[in-house]
Amino acid sequence: MYRYSEIDRSFVKERVCQYRDQVSRRLSGALTEDEFKPLRLMNGVYLQLHAYMLRVAIPYGTLSAHQMRGLANISERWDKGYGHLTTRQNIQFNWPKLVDTPDILNALAELDMHAIQTSGNTIRNVTTDHFAGAALDEVADPRPYAEWIRQWSTDHPEFQFLPRKFKIAISAGRQDRAVIKAHDIGLRLVAGACGPAFDIYIGGGLGRTPVVGSLVFKSVPVDRLLPHLEGILTVYNLAGRRDNKYKARIKILFQSMGLEAFKYEVERILPRINDTFGDSSEAQLESLLNAFAIPTLPSRDVGPYWDAVNSRADFKGWVKQNVTPHLKEGYAAVTVSLKAHGHAPGDASASQMRALADLAEQVGFGELRVSHEQNIVLPHVAQSDLMAVFDRLQREGLATANIGLVSDLIACPGMDYCALATARSIPIGQQIALRYESLEQELGPLRIKISGCINACGHHHVGDIGILGLDKAGVENYQITLGGRTGMDAAVGEKMGPGFTESELLLALDRLFSAYLALRRDSNEVFSETVRRLGTATFKSALYEVADAA
Amino acid sequence: MSRLICVDQDGRFATRSAVDSLSGTLHVSAVAPQEQWVELLDQPVVRLKVDAFSDGRVFSIGRQLRLNGFRGRLEVIGDLLPDQLPMAVAAGIDVVWISLEHADRCDESQWRQKRGKARFGYQQSANRPLSASTA
Amino acid sequence: MARLDAPAVVTANCLLAGHVLYLSETQEWVTQLSAAHRFDCLEAAKVMAAKVNDPSRVIGVELVGVSTSPGETVARHYREAIRANGPGAYVFAPPIGEGDVSVQ
Missing domain, CATH: 3.90.480.20 (Sulfite Reductase Hemoprotein; domain 2)
Incomplete structure (x- = not known):
C-alpha cells in the first residue's frame, strides 16, 4: 500500500492550517459566505439539509486497517457513530459541526488522509477498480497511476476554480469496474507497444445530460499521461461554459466543439506543456510503482x-x-x-x-x-x-450474501440528507431490498441504481433498472429507466415513461420482474440480456400494464 | 469612480489607482480562446478583468502566456481572495488589483500571510515559468 | 420548488453547527418547527426574514409554507417535513399490496 511521504504529510498538515484560518475568517466576517463556500467545498465540507457534511477522500478506494479504525473513531467523536460510503469511493460523515471540521481534518491528517477536492469545481478523487492488484484480468495495477494523478491534481494552482467539478477514473481490467465512460476523463490502462499506455476517453458523465465518453487519445505512453491531462484540463478551463452551471461540464464543451476540434486544441498546447514535465515526475511514478507492490501471499492449504x-x-x-x-x-x-x-x-x-x-x-x-x-x-x-x-x-451483521443481486443496489443519500435532492432514495432502496429478499436469488444478477435528483449520484442512467426520484407537484415521483449498462459497452438507459408514486413504484417493479421471469429463455439469461434481446418496449408495457387497464 | 488597490506577489498593498487610469484592460472572456491570447505574447503589459474570484480562467491564461514566452507584466483586476494569491503567482500573474471595499475585509495582513508561506504543492517540480518581476 | 403560499415560517441553518433553525414569535432561533412563528402575511414574513438574516449566525434564510390547520405547525412540502423531522423520520402510508409480493 502507498504510504505518505514527508511531503504528503507536511502538505496535508499545512492544508489543515489554511482551512482553520479560512473558517476563522468566515466567523470574523473577513470572508462572506459566498467567498467561503468554494473554500470549504474544496476541503470536502458541504451544508446539507440538517447539518454540515464532510466527505473524506479514500483515494482509489484503498484504506488501511489503521485508517478504517481512525474513521470509526472520528465518527464517534464528532459525528453520530456511522459513515456513509459513496459511489465515488469516498466516505461521508453526515453530522459534523462547522467549528469542529478543522479538528476533524487534523485527525484525518494524523491518519494520512484528507478531504481535499472531494467537492468544489476541482479535480475530484480519482477512482478505480476495487479489485485492483487482485484482479485476474488486469494489465497492471492502476493504483500507482491513480496516486500519480492524485498528486498532480491536488492543489494544482490552475485547476482549483474550474467551470464545474471534474471526475477522473482509471480501469485496467478487461472488464471495466470503474465506470470510466461515465467520467469527465476515463483512462483505460492498456498494453502499449513499449509498455503500459493509456486510452483516454473524454466527455462522459451522467447527471442532467447523460453522455458516454469518447475515445480521443489512443495508447498514450505513460510519460505523456500527465501532460495530456493538463492539456485537456487547460482547454476545458479556458473554454468551458461558466454562464450556466448545468452546461458547464466538459461533456457539453466536448459536444459543442466536436471530437476533432477538441483534440486539435489540446494538441496545439501540448508541446509546451510536455516540456514542463521533466524526469522528476517519471521518477515519482517509479517510486509509486514500487509502493503498490501487492503483499507476499504465502501458499496455504485449501x-x-x-x-x-x-x-x-x-x-x-x-x-x-x-x-x-x-x-x-x-x-x-x-x-x-x-x-x-x-x-x-x-x-x-x-x-x-x-x-x-x-x-x-x-x-x-x-x-x-x-x-x-x-x-x-x-x-x-x-x-x-x-x-x-x-x-x-x-x-457484525455484515454477512449478507447479495452481491450483484437486487438488494445490492446503489442509492445516493437522497432527500434524507442532501440539500439538492428532489426525492428520497434510501427508503426506496430499503423497501425494494425487503420486498424482493426472498425472490432475489431467482431474479439473479440485476443492478438497481437509485438517484434522488437529476444530478445522478446514484448512477441511475447506467443501472439495469434506474430509478430517478423527482418532485412532481409536491409529491415524490419515481421515473424508471431500463437498459443502462456500465463497462466498455456502457449505455445510457432508456426512460420508460411517466413516473410512479412511491407505492406505485413497487407494484410496477413487481410487474417488471414477473415479465422478466416469464420471458427469459431460461434461468441463465440474466435480466439485462433479456431486456437486450426483447427490447425495452416489452418491459415498458409490463410496467404500465395495470395503469393502462385502469 | 471606484478606486483600486494593487496587491503584489508578496501580498503587499501598493499603489492606489482609479479604474479609468488602468488602460487597455481586457475582459477575461475576450482573451480565453487560444486565438486571442496568442495575440498578446509580445505586449509589455496585459491587464485582465475578472468579474468574480471563482472565474479560474485567469490562472490558465497566465500559465499559457508564460509558457509561450510572454515576458511582460501580467495584471489581474478583480476581487480575488487572499487564498488565491499563491495560485496567481504560480500562474505568472504579477499583481492583482482589488476594490477598496474588498481590501477592507480582506486586509493586507491576510494577503501577506498567504504569501508568507511559500506555495506548497505537488507541482513545484513542474518547472513553472517565471513572472515578469522575477524573470 | 412549489409556489410559496401563506402561512409560512422563517427557517435557516445554524452557521456554526449546521442544524435547522426556525424563527420563533420572539424572534429567537429555535430548533423545533412547532415553536416557529406562523406568518399569515407573506410580505411580513419576507421583511422579517431580511431583518434576521445575520450572516455571522445563520445561513440560507428562507421562507417555507406550513399547514393552515389550527394547532401544531406542520410543513406542507415533504422536503420541509424531512428538514423538520430528520432523515428516515418521514414515512408515508405503506404501499398497496405490502407483504403481498405477487411476482411469479
Whole structure:
C-alpha cells in the first residue's frame, strides 16, 4: 500500500492550517459566505439539509486497517457513530459541526488522509477498480497511476476554480469496474507497444445530460499521461461554459466543439506543456510503482476451505455470491456487503468499521477497499481463512450474501440528507431490498441504481433498472429507466415513461420482474440480456400494464 | 469612480489607482480562446478583468502566456481572495488589483500571510515559468 | 420548488453547527418547527426574514409554507417535513399490496 511521504504529510498538515484560518475568517466576517463556500467545498465540507457534511477522500478506494479504525473513531467523536460510503469511493460523515471540521481534518491528517477536492469545481478523487492488484484480468495495477494523478491534481494552482467539478477514473481490467465512460476523463490502462499506455476517453458523465465518453487519445505512453491531462484540463478551463452551471461540464464543451476540434486544441498546447514535465515526475511514478507492490501471499492449504464449503450451506451461498477469484491461487477477494436488507445502503457503523479493520489486520494483509457500489472489499484473503471471515461478518451483521443481486443496489443519500435532492432514495432502496429478499436469488444478477435528483449520484442512467426520484407537484415521483449498462459497452438507459408514486413504484417493479421471469429463455439469461434481446418496449408495457387497464 | 488597490506577489498593498487610469484592460472572456491570447505574447503589459474570484480562467491564461514566452507584466483586476494569491503567482500573474471595499475585509495582513508561506504543492517540480518581476 | 403560499415560517441553518433553525414569535432561533412563528402575511414574513438574516449566525434564510390547520405547525412540502423531522423520520402510508409480493 502507498504510504505518505514527508511531503504528503507536511502538505496535508499545512492544508489543515489554511482551512482553520479560512473558517476563522468566515466567523470574523473577513470572508462572506459566498467567498467561503468554494473554500470549504474544496476541503470536502458541504451544508446539507440538517447539518454540515464532510466527505473524506479514500483515494482509489484503498484504506488501511489503521485508517478504517481512525474513521470509526472520528465518527464517534464528532459525528453520530456511522459513515456513509459513496459511489465515488469516498466516505461521508453526515453530522459534523462547522467549528469542529478543522479538528476533524487534523485527525484525518494524523491518519494520512484528507478531504481535499472531494467537492468544489476541482479535480475530484480519482477512482478505480476495487479489485485492483487482485484482479485476474488486469494489465497492471492502476493504483500507482491513480496516486500519480492524485498528486498532480491536488492543489494544482490552475485547476482549483474550474467551470464545474471534474471526475477522473482509471480501469485496467478487461472488464471495466470503474465506470470510466461515465467520467469527465476515463483512462483505460492498456498494453502499449513499449509498455503500459493509456486510452483516454473524454466527455462522459451522467447527471442532467447523460453522455458516454469518447475515445480521443489512443495508447498514450505513460510519460505523456500527465501532460495530456493538463492539456485537456487547460482547454476545458479556458473554454468551458461558466454562464450556466448545468452546461458547464466538459461533456457539453466536448459536444459543442466536436471530437476533432477538441483534440486539435489540446494538441496545439501540448508541446509546451510536455516540456514542463521533466524526469522528476517519471521518477515519482517509479517510486509509486514500487509502493503498490501487492503483499507476499504465502501458499496455504485449501483443504479446510473445501470441507467448509461442502458442509455449510450458508457459507457456500455467501462464497458463491460475495467472493471473487484472485490472481494468486488459494486466495480470493471478499466483498463485504453493506446492503443488509432493510438497512441504509452503504452505511457502516463504527463497530462495523472496527470489525472490518480487525479482519483486514488478521487475514487481509491490513488492506481494505471501498467499492463504487458502496461495499467494502478485502482484496487478499486466503481461501482457508474465508470461513473465519464469514463467521465474524455474521456476528457484525455484515454477512449478507447479495452481491450483484437486487438488494445490492446503489442509492445516493437522497432527500434524507442532501440539500439538492428532489426525492428520497434510501427508503426506496430499503423497501425494494425487503420486498424482493426472498425472490432475489431467482431474479439473479440485476443492478438497481437509485438517484434522488437529476444530478445522478446514484448512477441511475447506467443501472439495469434506474430509478430517478423527482418532485412532481409536491409529491415524490419515481421515473424508471431500463437498459443502462456500465463497462466498455456502457449505455445510457432508456426512460420508460411517466413516473410512479412511491407505492406505485413497487407494484410496477413487481410487474417488471414477473415479465422478466416469464420471458427469459431460461434461468441463465440474466435480466439485462433479456431486456437486450426483447427490447425495452416489452418491459415498458409490463410496467404500465395495470395503469393502462385502469 | 471606484478606486483600486494593487496587491503584489508578496501580498503587499501598493499603489492606489482609479479604474479609468488602468488602460487597455481586457475582459477575461475576450482573451480565453487560444486565438486571442496568442495575440498578446509580445505586449509589455496585459491587464485582465475578472468579474468574480471563482472565474479560474485567469490562472490558465497566465500559465499559457508564460509558457509561450510572454515576458511582460501580467495584471489581474478583480476581487480575488487572499487564498488565491499563491495560485496567481504560480500562474505568472504579477499583481492583482482589488476594490477598496474588498481590501477592507480582506486586509493586507491576510494577503501577506498567504504569501508568507511559500506555495506548497505537488507541482513545484513542474518547472513553472517565471513572472515578469522575477524573470 | 412549489409556489410559496401563506402561512409560512422563517427557517435557516445554524452557521456554526449546521442544524435547522426556525424563527420563533420572539424572534429567537429555535430548533423545533412547532415553536416557529406562523406568518399569515407573506410580505411580513419576507421583511422579517431580511431583518434576521445575520450572516455571522445563520445561513440560507428562507421562507417555507406550513399547514393552515389550527394547532401544531406542520410543513406542507415533504422536503420541509424531512428538514423538520430528520432523515428516515418521514414515512408515508405503506404501499398497496405490502407483504403481498405477487411476482411469479
